[in-house]
């Protein structure tokens with residue numbers, strides 16, 4: 225309540241950024257969309273038509289081993305053991321001096337046999353016995369972090385550099401309990417379990433929110449509405465329409481899917497969403513400046529100012 229007049233003022237404050245070109249253009253457009261989205265949600269029920277897909281877990285070579293070998297590995301106190309070449313292919317190497325553990329592989333030989341019916345000679349394979357294969361435990365290797373998903377996207381979503389500037393790592397990961405992503409303030413990390421960019425925007429908004437005030441742990445309804453409303457506006461600016469998904473997401477946390485209820489939730493959090501968008505906008509604009517204009521070294525750098533300074537005010541000043 226009482227924030228109905230807020231969208232117009234911020235829209236104006238951000239207008240300037242669109243003109244300044246490079247970095248902030250899309251985010252600035254997104255900020256302009258906020259009020260429109262809140263208004264739309266207040267008067268119209270939207271169907272959820274977004275289907276995001278999860279990244280497929282990468283699996284380990286040992287997943288395909290025999291039960292006996294998997295037990296051997298577990299008894300050595302690890303969940304992942306691989307041959308030296310397999311580790312190297314995964315970007316890791318065995319720590320000097322560490323000893324191999326051994327699994328058993330079938331020794332396959334072949335012999336010639338004559339087909340009784342046709343009289344033809346053919347080679348038949350048979351297991352002649354078993355031999356020991358040296359493998360190393362994950363704990364005895366070092367190097368690159370193991371990718372936990374198959375076909376990991378090569379690129380991070382738009383605005384990933386904003387998270388990086390805030391010292392937040394973004395990585396792809398397999399889902400644990402059906403979540404599409406998560407943000408951990410304590411670990412300074414955004415996990416993405418889908419390559420859907422709007423999911424990243426949602427987590428980035430949580431990250432921006434955490435710079436504004438301390439986040440409540442778990443799925444707090446207002447925090448979720450804030451993050452998803454920001455994701456929806458950013459999505460529009462970057463060409464991902466998640467209006468329907470957002471409507472239903474907010475409806476879930478608002479306790480019902482009537483437009484009045486969803487709209488009320490939107491207007492309740494609009495002020496904070498605007499500030500968050502402003503923070504992201506400032507950071508993106510600063511990144512554009514860094515990349516584009518080296519000569520503007522004398523100018524102030526509002527992006528590195530205190531996190532609780534209202535960005536809208538900074539932009540207008």
Ligand SMILES: [Zn+2]
Pocket residue numbers: 426430447448451
């Ligand atoms: Zn969330």
